[in-house]
Amino acid sequence: MRRGSILQLVLIGLVAGVIATVVAVAVPWLPDPATKQAERIDFVYWFATVISLVIFAVVCAIMIYAMINFRAKPGDWSDGPPVHGNTTIEIIWTIIPAILVTAISIVSAIVLAQNSHAGTDPLIIKVQAQQFAWEFVYPNGKSYPILRVPIDRGVKLEITSKDVIHSFWVPQFAQKQDAVPGQVNNLVITPNRLGHFPVICTELCGLGHSLMRSWSFVMTKAAYTAWYRSSPKPAPSPTGGAGVSAGALIFTSNGCSACHTFTPIPAATGKVGPSLDDLTAAAKTAGQPLEDYIRQSIVDPNAYIAPGYQPGVMPGSYNHTIVPHTNIEVLVQYLAKNTK
Numbered sequence: 001m002r003r004g005s006i007l008q009l010v011l012i013g014l015v016a017g018v019i020a021t022v023v024a025v026a027v028p029w030l031p032d033p034a035t036k037q038a039e040r041i042d043f044v045y046w047f048a049t050v051i052s053l054v055i056f057a058v059v060c061a062i063m064i065y066a067m068i069n070f071r072a073k074p075g076d077w078s079d080g081p082p083v084h085g086n087t088t089i090e091i092i093w094t095i096i097p098a099i100l101v102t103a104i105s106i107v108s109a110i111v112l113a114q115n116s117h118a119g120t121d122p123l124i125i126k127v128q129a130q131q132f133a134w135e136f137v138y139p140n141g142k143s144y145p146i147l148r149v150p151i152d153r154g155v156k157l158e159i160t161s162k163d164v165i166h167s168f169w170v171p172q173f174a175q176k177q178d179a180v181p182g183q184v185n186n187l188v189i190t191p192n193r194l195g196h197f198p199v200i201c202t203e204l205c206g207l208g209h210s211l212m213r214s215w216s217f218v219m220t221k222a223a224y225t226a227w228y229r230s231s232p233k234p235a236p237s238p239t240g241g242a243g244v245s246a247g248a249l250i251f252t253s254n255g256c257s258a259c260h261t262f263t264p265i266p267a268a269t270g271k272v273g274p275s276l277d278d279l280t281a282a283a284k285t286a287g288q289p290l291e292d293y294i295r296q297s298i299v300d301p302n303a304y305i306a307p308g309y310q311p312g313v314m315p316g317s318y319n320h321t322i323v324p325h326t327n328i329e330v331l332v333q334y335l336a337k338n339t340k
């Protein structure tokens, strides 16, 4: 091979490699990791990306070199020389990819094993998904609609669902885990960056799916301990607790805001189902007393469909998923008191 040819190949490869590297590095393809696990996953991505960049540069160099140097002359319609087999090249292009693929799988296997290890004394939080809300239950038995975790401590999320399949995802934690009814799937996180990050449902679970979102707060250890000790907003007590505020909590923690507009709760701006601001008139249209109408709409939503809406949209599972059962009554009273 001539020295000029090698120089040409190297130059083309360098240009292709630099362009591809700039595209890989300059564009923020992945969110900034906020857990040790996400950093390990990022490492696997970059490991595979660097290998791909080198292969891309080599392929571009050979392809563009061939296009330039072996182009047919104008008017030359003859076939190229019949070349058949080259054992050396075949061995090379079998062994090198085999080594690279093996290396990627070994690195991935190590990261997978490390990422599923929660270490000694992990904080265990139960994650319960339901149409269309997240609930996080802490070791003290209290539950909250927002995930709070301390920095630099292994956290084991035990994820399940009360109705259909959902999927837990925080982009900055890099991992997704399905929430499956009747089954507990674990996800280990070791947060190492303070901040608040979105919790997103990433499995199509019904009409409110796109609104099934919450937040995860990574807090300093001191702030987390203070919050956990004071436990500012416990879940609604079984007896119904403090009337209006307990009702509002049941409303928000069951995801009603995703589909319904309800002025007393600023976050409730959903347009999937009917507005709950004028239930007295709606009950009159349905020919039922107000509280009976609200109760039936929650526990047996298809028994009566408000004009202009479709049956089967409101999940029929709230009869089982709003626990304890007295909470349904608290919610009914809350809505009856605060609607027009």
Ligand code: CUA
Binding pocket: 129, 130, 131, 132, 165, 166, 167, 201, 202, 203, 204, 205, 206, 208, 209, 210, 212
């Ligand atoms: Cu829950 Cu999508």
